[in-house]
Amino acid sequence: DAGVIQSPRHEVTEMGQEVTLRCKPISGHNSLFWYRQTMMRGLELLIYFNNNVPIDDSGMPEDRFSAKMPNASFSTLKIQPSEPRDSAVYFCASSLMTEAFFGQGTRLTVV
């Protein structure tokens, strides 16, 4: 398996624009997680899904953030409108009963 695949690897956008991050989990995994990592706040869990259903979105910073998982092989994290303070590395991870496997991350820069 190719592992968890995230796209794009890097994204630079202007403040106010919509940003969509994409994730393909490992085939057969039934849990999917979105994390945000910054120097100031470390690794934060934004939302996680189980069997495509959002279980806990209490980490989502505000209404500008939304996440979907329309099927078992795809998830998106959308920020609309984006702000400079959203600049971070966003990781997607998937798991099946045990450890989580991480993607390489998307480095988002909002200018």
Added chain:
Amino acid sequence: GDSVTQMEGPVTLSEEAFLTINCTYTATGYPSLFWYVQYPGEGLQLLLKATKADDKGSNKGFEATYRKETTSFHLEKGSVQVSDSAVYFCALSLKTSYDKVIFGPGTSLSVIP
């Protein structure tokens, strides 16, 4: 609630020094415990794991023992190398139907020649 606490970093060691990174946890039930490593510019990778009390996880010279009585999972390595410079995350996974993984804040390690 369920949580993971790690020693504050950054930790700076000379090559071949002994490494200990402390990790303690709070959890209902009996979690599985993990150490992840993040090298610069990369995602997190699983380093080792233990699924029940007294289990010892080991990989690449690193070890950690699941201590239920002290709710700890300290990471150790007898002789660190420059290539071990990274951020280390302790984590737990609750044995519920939702497979939630909870991470500690991470400890940055720098090994100098």
